[in-house]
Amino acid sequence: MFLKREAIEISIPHDEAFKKLLETFFKEFIELFFPELDSMLDYSESRFLMQELLVDIVGEEARELDLLLEIRYKGLDGYILIHLEPQSYRDTQFHERMFIYFSRLFERYRKEHKLIIPIAIFTSDEIREEQDTLEMSIPEHQILRFQFLKVELRKQNWRQFINSDNAVAAALLAKMGYTTREAREVRGEFLRMFMQLKARLDQGRLALIMSVADLYFKPDRAQDEEILRELMKQYPEEGEAIMELMPHWKRWGYEEGKAEGIEEGKEKAREEAQAEIIRKLLLHGFTPEAVSKAVELPLDEIKKLM
Template identity: 75%
Template structure:
């Protein structure tokens, strides 16, 4: 399936580029405490190529920041998703695998985050697992924000610019 680019996907990417720290602070406060936002820099558009399938995709947003627990730089991959895609969780795993392959020498951790904006998106799968009886072979799970599932009343008094923009 070809990627649909919608105006609000672009607006969300601009919001994340401008207010990355505030977004993390709002939706992932436990992660926020582990990041040194003074060390954040955005990567150029990253192209991921599938040699077997002859397909290439550009990641929506990739940034590097300092993770204080590891005293190392980590990658954070944001993927806004504005339409329902039954295979989205598998695509996130593929993106993760390609990022890991390309950046594993420089970055000890890759944090994938999906942001679902579609009206009909609820309880989207956020993991890929593979197992045989008695043994889990793989468990991949990404962080997610389903904007339509947020209780926005809790953010009304917030001075966070991301909360204000998304209200």
């Protein structure tokens, strides 16, 4: 039996959730931010390399590469490597670290892969120009110029993504550039995008999108209640379904004020909803330990749902 509590809140740790988003929607990520590269990739022949393998690549350094994908590149008629590295905090030596990773990947895989593409995804709330180049030179001769691809989410205009049916665009909408006055509109557009995705994605992927988006949206009860009423009018058959994936709405309890006689039933419904979300996260690849930490339930209770 699940532990009873006034607030039920499902929130997945940022790094793991973001990594899982990239793993699950890699194609959508490339389509969204690097359309030219997208046209050159054959997604039917791709695989993520195991993280245990990546530990060896960085030698004695404690940090592991976040994601490394092997995929067929049409232009070379062979396989290449794509290294994805999310970065959420300011690091003046980040561009050097990217070069070190690239160098070691090149050293290890140069005979098997014709190309290595490093991509950094900057998720900081600050708007700044992130350094993406490492250069060395002497007068009249350039020794080295290394430049990786990058996405700076805060520099992206959120409005250019709202007509997209791209799952990554929806999940990261709240991380893009918008003003305080636009916050409510961004929230509403995200939920509208989510409802469109709901028609073609399974529940596990929808739960992943919602869990990532919920890391970035700052809840406003009055605002969300208003949006909820609008959604219920726009999607009368789907309003309850979206509530099942809205941690903050569940936490606030929109059934407040109803007869006390149904409180026990509501508690049971909340527990069942929580169990369903946990099952979806487990099925989608999150470890029992990660889910246990996120929902603050004993590991044994999580394993019962596997």
